[in-house]
Amino acid sequence: MIDKKTVYYVAALARLRIEDAEAERFARNLDDILQYIDKLNKLDVDGVRPTSHVLAVENVYRDDKVLPSLSPEEAFSFAVEQHERHYKVPKVIE
Amino acid sequence: MVSAPGGLMSQTGNMDFETVIGLEVHLQLKTQTKIFCGCRNVFGSEANANVCPVCLGLPGSLPVLNRQVLLDGIKVGLALNCDINRFVKFDRKNYYYPDLPKGYQISQYDFPIAKKGWLEFPCEGRSKRVGITRAHLEEDAGKLIHDDRLNCTLVDYNRTGTPLVEIVSEPDMHSPQEAYDYLTALKLTLSYLNVSDCDMEKGSLRCDANVSIRPVGQTKLGTKAELKNMNSFSAVKRAVEHEVERQTRLVLSGGQVVQETLLWDDAQSITVPMRSKEDAHDYRYFPEPDLVPFTLTAAEVESVQIGLPELPSAKLGRIRQSYGINEYDATILIQDRSLADFFEDCARLYSDYKNICNWINVAVLKEIRSRKVGLADLPLKPETLAALIQRVDDGTISNLVGKDILSGLVDSGKSVDTVIAEQGLAQISDDAALEKVLDEVIAANPKTVAEVKAGKTAAMGFFVGQAMKKMQGKANPKKLNEMLTRRFQNG
Numbered sequence: 142m143i144d145k146k147t148v149y150y151v152a153a154l155a156r157l158r159i160e161d162a163e164a165e166r167f168a169r170n171l172d173d174i175l176q177y178i179d180k181l182n183k184l185d186v187d188g189v190r191p192t193s194h195v196l197a198v199e200n201v202y203r204d205d206k207v208l209p210s211l212s213p214e215e216a217f218s219f220a221v222e223q224h225e226r227h228y229k230v231p232k233v234i235e
Numbered sequence: 236m237v238s239a240p241g242g243l244m245s246q247t248g249n250m251d252f253e254t255v256i257g258l259e260v261h262l263q264l265k266t267q268t269k270i271f272c273g274c275r276n277v278f279g280s281e282a283n284a285n286v287c288p289v290c291l292g293l294p295g296s297l298p299v300l301n302r303q304v305l306l307d308g309i310k311v312g313l314a315l316n317c318d319i320n321r322f323v324k325f326d327r328k329n330y331y332y333p334d335l336p337k338g339y340q341i342s343q344y345d346f347p348i349a350k351k352g353w354l355e356f357p358c359e360g361r362s363k364r365v366g367i368t369r370a371h372l373e374e375d376a377g378k379l380i381h382d383d384r385l386n387c388t389l390v391d392y393n394r395t396g397t398p399l400v401e402i403v404s405e406p407d408m409h410s411p412q413e414a415y416d417y418l419t420a421l422k423l424t425l426s427y428l429n430v431s432d433c434d435m436e437k438g439s440l441r442c443d444a445n446v447s448i449r450p451v452g453q454t455k456l457g458t459k460a461e462l463k464n465m466n467s468f469s470a471v472k473r474a475v476e477h478e479v480e481r482q483t484r485l486v487l488s489g490g491q492v493v494q495e496t497l498l499w500d501d502a503q504s505i506t507v508p509m510r511s512k513e514d515a516h517d518y519r520y521f522p523e524p525d526l527v528p529f530t531l532t533a534a535e536v537e538s539v540q541i542g543l544p545e546l547p548s549a550k551l552g553r554i555r556q557s558y559g560i561n562e563y564d565a566t567i568l569i570q571d572r573s574l575a576d577f578f579e580d581c582a583r584l585y586s587d588y589k590n591i592c593n594w595i596n597v598a599v600l601k602e603i604r605s606r607k608v609g610l611a612d613l614p615l616k617p618e619t620l621a622a623l624i625q626r627v628d629d630g631t632i633s634n635l636v637g638k639d640i641l642s643g644l645v646d647s648g649k650s651v652d653t654v655i656a657e658q659g660l661a662q663i664s665d666d667a668a669l670e671k672v673l674d675e676v677i678a679a680n681p682k683t684v685a686e687v688k689a690g691k692t693a694a695m696g697f698f699v700g701q702a703m704k705k706m707q708g709k710a711n712p713k714k715l716n717e718m719l720t721r722r723f724q725n726g
């Protein structure tokens with residue numbers, strides 16, 4: 142069972158603020174999802190090739206060639222705050 | 236009690252501890268472009284000059300793998316005797332921090348490019364083998380500058396997306412010295428591959444250490460602490476020493492080591508717990524949906540294997556054997572792949588290998604160090620050095636003059652014979668001229684003659700010095716000595 146505590150923990154990892162009522166609803170939702178996963182886990186998958194990707198494509202590379210980067214105007218056009226060519230963010234501790 | 240090989244024993248009362256160290260090394264690759272976008276991969280640009288929607292993590296952008304990064308990763312793996320995973324996929328490592336604009340780092344989780352390797356190196360007079368658990372590819376994060384005055388953090392995303400190989404060792408090291416020697420050997424091997432600058436000062440090689448202690452005889456590992464922020468190999472050594480002491484004291488006083496990340500403060504020689512990422516260790520890895528998987532053919536891996544250079548340990552053995560160079564001198568030569576090549580180029584032109592080695596390891600290295608360049612940037616041709624040594628051998632110039640003019644040869648690019656002629660450096664070996672000068676100095680110093688005749692043969696050096704002075708230092712000292720010996724032997 143997913144409890145509200147787990148929901149709050151996951152929300153904190155994802156930097157999401159949620160209300161108590163939402164936490165209860167999400168707990169039920171997540172529980173449903175996990176139950177469905179449990180169901181899948183019970184399937185007989187012998188002979189089924191494991192996959193890590195849904196596309197039937199592989200080996201998509203690029204050559205090691207320089208492409209133009211953004212101009213400073215472009216790079217900072219969406220910055221909330223900037224200072225001397227740096228993105229300025231609330232202070233974080235190391 | 237038998238101590239563990241190389242183990243650091245902290246003997247206190249009836250408790251003996253063994254130190255266990257595992258190292259994680261991050262290596263920045265020096266590809267032209269970043270791992271998942273075409274932005275330039277260079278150090279020292281203006282802030283945020285090399286950024287694009289991909290490395291800024293803008294919605295809608297898609298990463299595409301730089302093929303060279305994959306090839307370099309295979310190269311590193313093979314050089315460390317790893318198995319190469321022919322199925323390659325990337326995973327998301329999720330955490331929120333401003334140095335990571337996407338909110339996740341693209342890394343490799345369950346299928347690292349390389350696994351199960353080892354590195355063997357000389358350590359405290361014996362050979363030590365450390366297992367390599369894995370080496371995987373990932374992207375570097377941006378650089379944060381904490382600004383107290385503005386009370387904010389400034390972010391430069393130039394480094395974001397720089398290709399990294401993370402090399403994780405087994406916890407096979409049992410003393411700070413072993414950790415130091417492992418790092419030295421690892422860096423040497425990596426430098427031969429020419430895939431990275433391997434420069435700790437510029438951050439292209441970084442090291443974290445996992446340190447724990449356990450009672451001697453216990454097989455289960457103790458709780459480890461992770462040490463970060465060491466800026467040199469010697470700082471790694473100091474940090475590990477400090478941490479072993481801290482843990483030992485803690486356990487002996489009845490405490491317990493807790494798993495935590497500690498930042499090493501080299502100036503104060505202390506560790507401080509890292510606060511910022513303490514609740515971020517739940518990374519919730521999952522397969523990266525933006526990158527399709529990669530399958531390597533056996534032929535692709537094989538061709539990287541074939542292209543590997545001769546690695547340091549193999550080169551050491553071969554140089555010792557082929558040229559009869561002792562271990563000490565050969566070890567100096569192989570510290571730089573181009574230095575060893577230079578030696579071998581000289582050896583094709585001149586056959587007294589030991590003599591070439593002496594010239595390179597003393598005179599040439601002095602030039603390299605005084606100019607603060609690598610051998611590659613020192614304009615000295617093997618032909619020039621070989622010619623110089625030959626002119627010393629055949630007595631045209633003295634050994635001292637030879638050492639003196641090396642610097643000028645490097646600067647001017649002129650031939651050895653030209654420099655000797657231009658500066659009038661050739662020794663006077665002409666018998667008649669030398670005998671004449673000796674006649675003069677002997678005649679002028681009857682007192683010294685008497686001393687030599689009385690058995691004080693060391694006084695002959697005085698005549699050599701006087702003759703040299705008269706001939707402006709160009710007299711062949713070997714010949715002078717021979718002539719003097721002959722004269723006094725004959726009475």
Ligand SMILES: [Zn+2]
Nearest residue numbers: 272274287290
């Ligand atoms: Zn980019």
